[in-house]
Amino acid sequence: MAMIHDKMIAEKLKRNFEELEPALTSYEAMEEANRCLYCYDAACIKACPTSIDIPKFIKKIASGNLKGSALTILQANPLGASCARVCPTEELCEGACVLNHQSKPIDIGRLQRYATDWAMASSASLFKKGAPQQKQIAIVGTGPAGLAAARELACLGYQVTMYEAEEQAGGLGRYGIVAFRLPNDVVEWEVEQITNLGVKIRTNTVVGQHISVEEMLSRYDAVVLAVGMGAVPNLGIKGEDLTGVYDAISFIKDTKLDNLTSDLIGKRVAVIGAGNTAIDGATSAIRLGASNVKILYRRTEEEMTAYEFEYEFAKQEGVQFEWLTAPVKIIGNDDGQVVGIECVKMMLGEPGADGRQKPIPIEGSEHVIAVDAVIKAIGQSRYTQLIEAFDLKHEWGVVTVNEETLQTSNPKVFACGDVIFGNGQGEAMVVTAVQQGKDVALNIHNVFQATSQSV
Known part of the structure; x- marks a missing residue:
């Protein structure tokens, strides 16, 4: 009887962590999409850190073109399915919607989820690896910034290898955002989209332990540091070692x-x-x-x-x-x-x-x-030891980068995501990290292109 009771409790607890927000039905999505004014020079696009063409993807939902809608979202935001669930949309796109002054804003986040849910369910092939480039790139960390950089670099044709200390890829989305907001199957699908482009992911691999920094710098033509943040620091008070x-x-x-x-x-x-x-x-x-x-x-x-x-x-x-x-x-x-x-x-x-x-x-x-x-829950520590192993300039674990190129003090090493957030520099949102990953990829490509043209 005790075993049955324990099983019932476990099942109840598991149900408590099922996704909180219900998906839109087809009727609800169509009705909401048709409320959109499809603004020219839309404020919602400007408010989105990844510049998704929001009126365009919504119009495609209204016309029944869900593949086109999902493609519009995911071209701009490789983690569009996650961001549909975790973005503070009321502060970003929905907060900028012109309908705020008349009735209520378009439910952009749930429409974005509706389109990306279709992509997950359909297993549609939306992206292809670009024409092969000869350069090899390493990405340390498989969170939002690292995954976004990997997707963009793969689409540009580069050979990309990601290094992840944990057992599975996904970083913050996989381990750090509660399941009732972001289920793991969403993160796993986004990772799969990236590995389908030929990106290799080495899990259970700690840089500095399983592969040295020196080997990484010599093996790869560029390195992207996207390690995010670490554990919660101690409070510095008596009793922190107690059970509970x-x-x-x-x-x-x-x-x-x-x-x-x-x-x-x-x-x-x-x-x-x-x-x-x-x-x-x-x-x-x-x-x-x-x-x-x-x-x-x-x-x-x-x-x-x-x-x-x-x-x-x-x-x-x-x-x-x-x-x-x-x-x-x-x-x-x-x-x-x-x-x-x-x-x-x-x-x-x-x-x-x-x-x-x-x-x-x-x-x-x-x-x-x-x-x-x-x-x-008083914040998180930073990977200062790893940063210093790369011999990078930093301030209290916040890596110093060129704001235009996101290059560190070592021109071969780029950085993005939480590892460069802090000290008054930007806001640590998933969607912002995604955009930085995209920016890093384009900057690396531009550096390589400029180098090849000067040879």
């Missing part, structure tokens, strides 16, 4: 791998941080059966970095928010299990070097919140 303390990245990764723990059923959970990863950790905890989940953030609601739609979703899921609250110590019992978290209330002082008001502890405001688990 989780790294948000590893926590979310386990849910993506279907390692759905029942340990949180009925438990009280505190999540430290207020970015998108913190929201994902909190809502995942709810879906794993936690009875109460609180997000603790040392600043105010106005300073939180999570997208607005993520914040609203978390509140709908029942996540509570404790603003101006910072952890001081994680408290455990004699068995080493988390039983509480000591916090202090904060106030915002003068702006710091980054322009943000600095949180200051309020003396005498210490208090304890009873919790059974803590999820750390």
Whole structure:
């Protein structure tokens, strides 16, 4: 009976991680597509970091040409199926829609999903490898930026090999975005589209361990560094080694791998941080059966970095928010299990070097919140050791690049994605990383073309 009960719980938890947003029906898609005004010089195109011709793909849906619609999307955005699900469309294309001033914007994200879902279901061949080039290119990392660069380079005819430390390709999409927002079959399909173009992917391969940086630089004509970000750093407080303390990245990764723990059923959970990863950790905890989940953030609601739609979703899921609250110590019992978290209330002082008001502890405001688990989500570490192994110029792990070419201090090495985001430079969105991958590919091609013409 216990085995049957455990199986029922596992199945229930798995259902909790099925895709949240329903797909449009054919009727709904046609009706929505016909609302579009097909604007000339459309603002929605300008608002899309990958410059998808949005009126064009929507018009093709309205005319029943789903292959043409999917092709229009994927030509501009190699990860168009993922971005249809995870882009903050209300801030980008939908936010720029002219219908915002009259009724409601076109549901561009779900129409994009409708077209790319058709491509996934039909197994249509949309792209071909370009005429063979003699140059070989290595890409370190198979996240959004790396995959986009690989697709573009393959279409230009280059021989591309990608290196991935994990067991499967996909990076952030595969391991770091919760399944109820981005199912793994979507990521796997996008990876397959790229390997179908002849791109080789070496998984379980750590650069600097399984292949040296020196060998990579000598073997390939160019290297693209697209490694993204690493694990969540420590909070630097007592009690982080207790049972029941989780790294948000590893926590979310386990849910993506279907390692759905029942340990949180009925438990009280505190999540430290207020970015998108913190929201994902909190809502995942709810879906794993936690009875109460609180997000603790040392600043105010106005300073939180999570997208607005993520914040609203978390509140709908029942996540509570404790603003101006910072952890001081994680408290455990004699068995080493988390039983509480000591916090202090904060106030915002003068702006710091980054322009943000600095949180200051309020003396005498210490208090304890009873919790059974803590999820750390205070940002991510950077692959500084790898960056320095390539001998690249960087600032605190943010690689310095030429803004026009995305070349690093080593002209043979280009960089894109999270590894160059930070220190006030850009916003780390999947769609922005995709565009940078495209830019890197074109820049490499231009460098090679210029070199061949000068010989």
